[in-house]
Amino acid sequence: MxxxxxxxxxxxxxxxxxxxxxxxxxxxxxxxxxxxxxxxxxxxxxxxxxxxxxxxxxxxxxxxxxxxxxxxxxxxxxxxxxxxxxxxxxxxxxxxxxxxxxxxxxxxxxxxxxxxxxxxxxxxxxxxxAPLHDPKWKGLPAYLHYDANYLLIVDNLSDFSHLAFVHTNTLGGTEEYAYVTKPTVVEKQERGFRVERWHMNSESPPFHKRVIRDKDAKVDRRNHVTMLVP
Structure with missing residues (x-):
């Protein structure tokens, strides 16, 4: 058994x-x-x-x-x-x-x-x-195939601190983003954890500039991850 x-x-x-x-x-x-x-x-x-x-x-x-x-x-x-x-x-x-x-x-x-x-x-x-069925969200079902151990991917997706350096041209923006953001919520859950952090009045990173009308607008950026094991 x-x-x-x-x-x-x-x-x-x-x-x-x-x-x-x-x-x-x-x-x-x-x-x-x-x-x-x-x-x-x-x-x-x-x-x-x-x-x-x-x-x-x-x-x-x-x-x-x-x-x-x-x-x-x-x-x-x-x-x-x-x-x-x-x-x-x-x-x-x-x-x-x-x-x-x-x-x-x-x-x-x-x-x-x-x-x-x-x-x-x-x-x-x-x-x-919620992002996959809540009408307030737009979810995109898809696959990402990695030539790597799954534990490395879990570590990567639960870690916000790398955004400013690895994803400078998309979600990260400037390297300054790594220094000005700190977790506002760190919560242990029964089968995982939740981490959330905000950066108010932030410069729009390149990805945001592609999807918002005012390219020079400041934005309030929220990073949130909930990691649950099966």
Missing amino acids: LGETSCFSRRYVAAWDYELIDGKMLARTLLGEHVLLYRGDSGEVIALNNRCPHRGALLSEGRREGDSVRCMYHGIKYDHTGKCVQIPGQDMIPPKLRVRTYPIVESSHIIWIWMGDPARADRALISEF
């Missing part, structure tokens, strides 16, 4: 909701496991292990049929629970012939997957992301 600290006993982002439209079947490798994602006729997202247990063929190379998927190697069909429901040319279906399923939750246009023991999946561990 996986322990409480196992990386499998967490929720992970499997896909964006827009990736599963028009009957598309999506293959992903998550924590070393091959996973098939698709939206059935019921409208719900289904996640199955992407290997047919018969001969190991990829189910993502098969065909979606309603809420089920058919392996196109020998035509074996599995329903949304992973149960084998049809074997062409054979009436008897072995009760143990099934593929693993994964609990799925959709929230804020994100498809979350639970990779561990399904009995321990907890919907409450999923955080809402």
